[in-house]
Amino acid sequence: MGGQAAYTPRRSVLYMPGSNERALEKAKTLPVDGLILDLEDAVAPDHKEAARENACAAVASGAYGNREVTIRVNGIGTRWHEADLAAAAAAGPAGVVVPKVGSADEVRSLVAGLEAAGAPEHTKLWAMIETPRAVFDVREIAAASPRLAVLVLGTNDLVKELHADHVPGRGPLVTALQLSLLAAREAGIAILDGVHNDVKNAEGFEAECVQGRDFGFDGKTLIHPAQVEPCNAIFAPSEDAVADARGILEAWEAGAGSGVVTHNGRMIENLHVDMARRVLAIHDVISKR
Known part of the structure; x- marks a missing residue:
């Protein structure tokens, strides 16, 4: 199973803003494999603390069935990061997703932070690969800690950092995608493809899912509920x-x-x-x- 002890479905993993209580309620009914309750990009600065409370309460509720529920904290160095990490660790989600992880040392520091805050054993680290530095160091990042369970490609930030464009076929990203896949497979951990931004372009989205599946990704991160069912179908065996x-x-x-x-x-x-x-x-x- 790609080095994993058992297969955990992660075909579709949907970002949901932690500040939007209606969205968190809707997520309980979606046929999604996983959820990332977001405290970072989807949340304005004035709403960070409320989003943190909402996300932790959602995890503690146990109301999401067999969906894998994770929390994305604000990045290392931001003024919210330490409080986010401590609160998420205490809530005990399936995973804590950290943006812009850049090195193996950062992975080890994050794991130490989770453990110091009392994170239960089932709460794993999910590291986002979003920068050229991370891509160059992804092999070391993937192998840095047994607590690291998933790599998540942050393709929007990668495109920005490369001064590239979002184009059909994702030519500018192919090297980063494949290097990250190689690292994940060597380390025996899961890896998720990045988001597709144009929610109205169903054909483009499905083509990107097929590409990710054919490359070897375990699934894809999503930004809209309408993307869930086609993603599930494409990343499942036909x-x-x-x-x-x-x-x-x-x-x-x-x-x-x-x-x-x-x-x-x-x-x-x-x-x-x-x-x-x-x-x-x-x-x-x-x-x-």
Whole structure:
């Protein structure tokens, strides 16, 4: 399972502003795998403290079912960061998402801060990769602590830092996306693709989901509820993929000891069997949600 002990569905992870109580209520009904209750970009300075209280109360409520609920704190060096980190740790969400993590030392410092504030064992660190520095150091970042569970690409900030443009195919970002994926897979942690900004461009959004899935991302971060269902469908194994995986396993088991096994004209090896088992394990978890 990509180095993880068990598959946790993170096909769709939706940002929700912590200051918007109506949005937090709506999130309880969405078919989303995960939520990032945001204290950073989506919240004006005057509303930071109220957003912190709302997000922590939402986590403590236990009202979000099997959705993985996380809190995004304000970044290191901001005047809200330490209070955010302490409050989030005490609330005990599935994860604390930290923007603009730039080094392995910052990861270790964040983990120490979570532990000092009494974060329960299940509260993991999610590190956002949003700067050229982070991309260059992403291998060290990904391996810095067992408490780091997820890398989250901050593609908007990366585009800004690169002086690039948002273009179909995301050519300017491909190097950063692939380096981050390599680091996550080597470290055995999950990785989420960045957001698609144009919520009215359904075709462009779906193309970006397909690209992220084909690259190997576990899922995508989202900014609008309308993006959830197409994202879930694209990042789940298709019916054809499930049928093919079952066929591979049946052929493998039937041909045990025969030396050469084929399925639909293709030679099957151990690596294909491992991939088929992964597809079926993911399908099984998703089917039970």
